[in-house]
Amino acid sequence: MYEKDGEKYFIVDSHMHYWDASPENWVQGAEQYAKGWIECFHAYQGLGPAETHQPLEEFQKVSEEQLMREEFEEGHVDVAILQSTYLREWYKNGFNTSERNGYLAEKYPGKFILNTRFDPRDGDAGMREFEANVQRYGSIGAKLYTAEWNGDSRGFKLTDPECYRFLERAQELGVKNIHVHKGPTIWPLDKDAFDVADVDHAATDFQGLNFIVEHVGLPRIEDFCFMATQEPNVYAGLSVVLGGLMHARPKFFAKVMGELLFWVGEDKMTFGSDYNIWTPKWQIEGLLDWDYPSDEYSDYPRLGTEGKKKILGLNAARLYGIEVPAECQVSGTPAAQDDAELVEDRSVAQA
Secondary structure, X not given: OEEEOOEEEOXXXXXXXXXXXXXXXXXXXXXXXXXXXXXXXXXXXXXXXXXXXXXXXXXXXXXXXXXXXXXXHOOOOOEXXXXXXXXXXXXXXXXXXXXXXXXXXXXXXXXXXXXXXXOHHHHHHHHHHHHHHHHHHOOOEEEEOOOOOEOOEOOOOOOOHHHHHHHHHHHHHOOOEEEEEOOOOOOOOOXXXXXXXXXXXXXXXXXXXXXXXXXXXOOOHHHHHHHHOOOOOEEEEOOXXXXXXXXXXXXXXXXXXXXXXXXXXXXXXXXXXXXXXXXXXXXXXXXXXXXOOOHHHOOOOOOOHHHHHHHXXXXXXXXXXXXXXXXXXOOOOOOOOOOOOOOOOHHHHHO
């Protein structure tokens, strides 16, 4: 557990990866996309402190030893949640699969929670794969990449009928935490496929699921905030917000954090480093030291020690049922939904 100024923090990195984007894994004929994708990721790394930058060759396929050191030995993380992103159109063995992540989760029990994924365009075969991964890894979360290419398709929506079939099955299987990439685009994906509008509809229809919107819809921060404030089961995943803005765009970071704290609240915000784009150490230390840079932001809620504890670990711990030591707890209830839940029987509510 990380300790600062006499306070102990239980850290959950709720959004990180163990990818293979090395040239040996590129699909023949799609090399330009595989190369362009990881180079775009590498460019995003440049938004962090200079001393954390990696050469591209190392960045393409980080070693197991480096990951364990940067996450847990140096990075203050207690539990990390591995998110899956397949990109099979460009990477022969997938970019970041449940199987590759599962190797780490099985080798280091207690350190990782493994989230699987599904793609509704894969049909019945995809459903069988999803069910098998849930059974094998005990996943209670899934990562959805709505802009991922699949054959001739360049994206899907959560509101697609086939996606609803998968969400229904996820709910039946106990896969209750749905992480959705809704943020900055990565070349060559389409920006519009990351729009947050479909989350609104799905969150209302699936009250038994939690929708963690990774990257908070950036650059659509206002759209996300106005949607998330009315949906009790929508959460703000801060990956990219911290890594991409805190160091490179501190004034914009203050605005984004202020909007999130005002509309969504500290109980529904989760820390994610987006490793290996950025390492967790400087993000965690930076958030603990952070305050608004001037009185210009006086109409936004303040973020104190308890709020930082919730964001850095307690909210995600509650969503995933992770046991937290008593000395790291706070007086409030982390990850608490508000009272905007649907009334099941509207006729009774109107009587």
